[in-house]
Amino acid sequence: MHWRVSSLISCGVAAAAVLLGTANAAPAAMMPPAVARAGLAAVQAHCSACHQETAPGHFARISEERKTPEGWAMTIFRMEHVHGVTLTAKQLRIIIRYLSDVQGLAPSEIRAGRFALERRPNHAILKLPYNLPVMCGRCHSLARVALTRQPASEWLKLINFHVGQFPFLEYQDGSRDIHWWKIASTQLPVELAKLFPLHSVAWRRWRNRPPADLAGEWVVHGHAPGRGDYYGTAFITRTSWDRYRARYVLHYANGAAFNGSSAAIVYTGFEWRGTGTLGGNSVHEVYFASTNGARIRGRWFLSGHSELGGDWDAVRTTGAPKVMAVMPRALKVGTIRRVIVIGRGLGGSVDLGPGIHSRILARRPYGLILSVHVNADAAPGYRTVRVGDVQGSDLLAVYRHVDRLQVEPAFAIARLGGGTLAPVDAQFQAIGYTNVHGAHDKVIAVRLGAMPVTWSVEPFNAEAAKREDVRFAGTLNQDGLFLPAEGGPDPKRQFSADNTGDLYVVATRRTGNAAVVGKAHLIVTVQRWINPPIY
Ligand code: HEC
Ligand code: HEC
Numbered sequence: 001m002h003w004r005v006s007s008l009i010s011c012g013v014a015a016a017a018v019l020l021g022t023a024n025a026a027p028a029a030m031m032p033p034a035v036a037r038a039g040l041a042a043v044q045a046h047c048s049a050c051h052q053e054t055a056p057g058h059f060a061r062i063s064e065e066r067k068t069p070e071g072w073a074m075t076i077f078r079m080e081h082v083h084g085v086t087l088t089a090k091q092l093r094i095i096i097r098y099l100s101d102v103q104g105l106a107p108s109e110i111r112a113g114r115f116a117l118e119r120r121p122n123h124a125i126l127k128l129p130y131n132l133p134v135m136c137g138r139c140h141s142l143a144r145v146a147l148t149r150q151p152a153s154e155w156l157k158l159i160n161f162h163v164g165q166f167p168f169l170e171y172q173d174g175s176r177d178i179h180w181w182k183i184a185s186t187q188l189p190v191e192l193a194k195l196f197p198l199h200s201v202a203w204r205r206w207r208n209r210p211p212a213d214l215a216g217e218w219v220v221h222g223h224a225p226g227r228g229d230y231y232g233t234a235f236i237t238r239t240s241w242d243r244y245r246a247r248y249v250l251h252y253a254n255g256a257a258f259n260g261s262s263a264a265i266v267y268t269g270f271e272w273r274g275t276g277t278l279g280g281n282s283v284h285e286v287y288f289a290s291t292n293g294a295r296i297r298g299r300w301f302l303s304g305h306s307e308l309g310g311d312w313d314a315v316r317t318t319g320a321p322k323v324m325a326v327m328p329r330a331l332k333v334g335t336i337r338r339v340i341v342i343g344r345g346l347g348g349s350v351d352l353g354p355g356i357h358s359r360i361l362a363r364r365p366y367g368l369i370l371s372v373h374v375n376a377d378a379a380p381g382y383r384t385v386r387v388g389d390v391q392g393s394d395l396l397a398v399y400r401h402v403d404r405l406q407v408e409p410a411f412a413i414a415r416l417g418g419g420t421l422a423p424v425d426a427q428f429q430a431i432g433y434t435n436v437h438g439a440h441d442k443v444i445a446v447r448l449g450a451m452p453v454t455w456s457v458e459p460f461n462a463e464a465a466k467r468e469d470v471r472f473a474g475t476l477n478q479d480g481l482f483l484p485a486e487g488g489p490d491p492k493r494q495f496s497a498d499n500t501g502d503l504y505v506v507a508t509r510r511t512g513n514a515a516v517v518g519k520a521h522l523i524v525t526v527q528r529w530i531n532p533p534i535y
Pocket of ligand 1: 047061062076084085
C-alpha cells in the first residue's frame with residue numbers, strides 16, 4: 001500500500017520537475033517518502049554549501065548526473081579528501097542511498113560496465129567507439145565512463161576537473177601525440193553525452209517502479225575458478241524496505257559443504273550489495289536482480305582479495321520448470337558418476353541421450369541427484385538434458401579424450417604484496433576441449449569445463465630466464481593460484497630489483513604417455529596503492 005502512495009506522489013513531483021527541467025530531483029518510487037526526505041535533507045546539510053540548491057531539490061552539478069552506488073561513493077570520497085567535506089558513516093550511507101535511488105542507472109544501463117562493479121580480474125577492456133580507449137581508458141577502466149550519465153556540459157566539467165587535478169595528463173604517452181585537449185574539450189563531451197546521456201527512457205521507466213521483493217527461497221548455482229562448481233539453496237528474508245538477510249546451504253560439485261550467510265542492502269531496486277561469509281571466508285556480494293525480481297546474478301569475492309571469487313546465478317524455487325546446469329558438466333565414456341542436475345520443478349524421467357543410463361538417487365529443491373553410467377561407446381559431444389517436459393542444451397558433454405587445454409585467463413596480472421597492502425593473486429583454470437566431427441566433417445571444439453591438471457611456471461622469454469623471474473616472482477600452487485612474492489628492493493636480485501616477473505603459467509594433463517599442455521601469460525608487477533570501487 002505504502003508503495004502505491006509513494007509512487008503516486010513521485011509521479012506528481014516528476015511531472016513538476018520535468019517542467020523545471022530537473023527530472024532527477026524528484027524522489028523515485030524506489031524509496032519510502034520519509035527516506036527520501038531524510039536523503040534530501042542530508043544533501044542540503046552537507047553538500048549545498050558548495051553545490052547551490054538552484055530549485056527545490058536540484059543541486060548544481062550533483063543533480064545533473066546519474067550513477068551507481070559505487071560511483072557516488074567515489075565522488076563523495078573525493079569531496080571528503082580533496083574538498084574537506086566531513087561525514088559520519090551514517091550520513092554517508094543516507095546520501096549514497098538517496099542519490100543512488102533518485103539518480104541511479106537502470107538495469108540496462110549497467111550492463112556494459114558491470115564487470116567493474118563485480119570486480120572481475122583480468123577482464124578484457126570495454127570496447128567503446130570514437131577514440132575513447134585512448135582518450136579516457138588509459139588510467140582507469142572505461143567502465144568508470146560507461147557507468148556515468150550526464151549532459152555534455154557536465155562531461156566537459158569532468159574533463160576540466162581531470163586536467164586541473166592531473167595536469168600531466170596531456171603529456172602522457174597516448175595523449176602527447178594527439179591533440180588531447182582539443183578533442184576532449186570540443187567533440188568528446190558531445191559524443192559522451194550521446195552515448196551516456198542524463199535522460200533516458202530506460203531510467204524514466206525504471207525509477208518509477210517500486211522495487212521487487214527479493215524474499216523467498218532460491219535455487220543457486222555458480223562457479224568459483226580454482227575451486228569448482230557449486231549449487232544449493234538460498235533463503236532470503238527481507239528485514240526492511242531495502243535490507244535483506246540471506247542464508248546459503250550450498251555444496252561444491254564433489255559434495256563438500258559451502259555454506260554461508262549475508263546481510264545486504266539493495267540500491268536502485270536491483271543492485272544487491274551484501275557482506276557475509278561463504279565457505280568460512282568473509283565475502284562481498286555484488287549481485288543484480290532481474291527487472292522482474294525473478295533472477296539474481298553477479299559475483300561474490302573475498303574481502304581484501306577481490307580477484308578471488310565466483311559467479312552467482314539464482315532463480316526462485318517456484319516458477320516454470322527449468323534445467324539450469326549440470327555438474328559435472330563433462331562425463332568421460334565408460335565411467336559411472338554422481339551427477340547433479342540443477343533446476344526447479346524437475347519432475348518426470350531423466351534422459352541424457354543415447355548411451356547414457358541414469359538413475360535418480362534423490363530429489364532436492366534445487367534439482368536432482370543422479371547416478372549416471374556412460375557406455376564406453378557413447379558418442380562424444382554436447383548432450384541435451386531432458387527431465388520430464390523440460391530440457392537444456394549445451395549443459396552437458398561426453399568425451400573420450402581431452403584434445404586441448406586452454407588456460408583461462410589467457411593473460412593475467414598479479415601484483416606484489418607490500419607492507420599493509422595485500423598482494424593481488426592470479427587464479428587460473430585449465431579448460432578442456434574435445435574435438436568432435438560434425439556435419440561436412442567440420443571439427444567442433446566441445447568445451448568440457450575446468451579439468452584437474454598439474455601446474456607449473458616457466459620464464460616468458462630469455463630476459464625473464466636471465467633475471468630468474470621464476471625463482472623470485474612468487475609461487476603457483478596446484479589449484480592454479482599464483483601467490484606473488486613481497487614487493488620492495490630484493491638484495492638477492494640483480495641491481496636489488498623488485499620481485500616482478502614475466503612468466504608462462506603451464507597446465508599439463510597426462511594420460512598414459514600422452515600429455516596435453518596449455519599456457520597463459522602472467523605479468524607479476526608492482527602494487528597498486530589506490531583501489532577505488534570502480535577500477
Ligand atoms: C567544500 C565544497 C564542496 C562540498 C561541501 C561538496 N562539494 Fe562536490 N564538488 C566540489 C568541487 C570544488 C567540485 C569540482 C571539482 C571536483 O570534481 O572534484 C565538486 C564536484 C562534485 C560533483 C561533480 C563531479 C563528478 O565527478 O561527478 C559531484 C557529483 C559532487 N561534487 C557531489 C557532492 C556531494 C554529493 C556533496 C555532499 C556530500 C558534495 N559534493 C559536497 C566542492 C564541494
Ligand atoms: C591521467 C589519467 C586519467 C585519464 C586520461 C582519465 N581519467 Fe578519469 N579519472 C582519473 C582519476 C585518477 C580519477 C579519480 C579521481 C578521484 O576521485 O580522486 C578519475 C575519475 C573519473 C570518473 C569518476 C569521477 C568521480 O567523481 O568519481 C569518471 C566518470 C572519469 N574519470 C571519466 C573520464 C573520462 C570521460 C576521461 C576521458 C576524457 C578520463 N576519465 C580520462 C584519471 C584519469
